Structures are given as C-alpha cells and as structure tokens.
Amino acid sequence: MKNLRINLLLIVALLVTAATVSAFSLVNRKAPIAKPRLTSTWTFVGTTGQILTASEWEKRSPGGSECGEIGDLPCSISVEADDETALAAYFVGKSEQNILDMNPARKP
Secondary structure, eight states: OHHHHHHHHHHHHHHHHHHHHHHHHHHSOOOOOOOOOOOEEEEEOOOTTOTTOGGGEEESOOOTTTOBSOOSEEOEEEESOSSHHHHHHHHTTOOHHHHHHTOOOEEO
16 A cells, blocks of 8 residues: 555656646747748839739849839839749739839839
C-alpha cells in the first residue's frame, strides 16, 4: 500500500513537472518573422489597349522626360511582382482604370 502511494505521488509530480515545462515553452516561443514584401517598378512600353498585358511592361524605373501629367497611358507602377508572370497575376481582376489610378504620371 505504501509503495502504491509513493508511485502515485511520483506520477502526479511527473505530470505537474511536464505541464509546467510545456507551459513555459509556449510562453517563450517567438513569433515567426515575416518576410518583407518587395515591390518592383514596372514601366509601360505598350500602346493603347495593352495596359493589362504584362509583356508590355518592363521592370525598370521610368524615364525622366517621358512621363508627365498629360496623356492616356500609364507611366509606371510599383507592385509586388518580381517577374512578368507575377505581374500578369497581379492584373487579374483589375481594369485599365485601376492601373491608371495607381500613379498620376502619364505618357502621351
């Protein structure tokens, strides 16, 4: 009978210790670090009607004199798209006006 009590006390002590260690490991766990989202600047090189065509955009900074306040074509946009495929995916569900609204600079 005495051995049974000792065994039960040891089991209870073991369970309490395991629960305490588990609780502290949950408290000390750090949240994962989020990767920063990088944007790329894309300059439009196409013509009217091609604004939503990813192949009509080049990944580069816009030229100085080619962009202004007047025109029907976008100058450049900065989006989270590293390549042409990602840019095409970004355009899904967007209208030409959505793209024009992203940057007030225009090309004639």
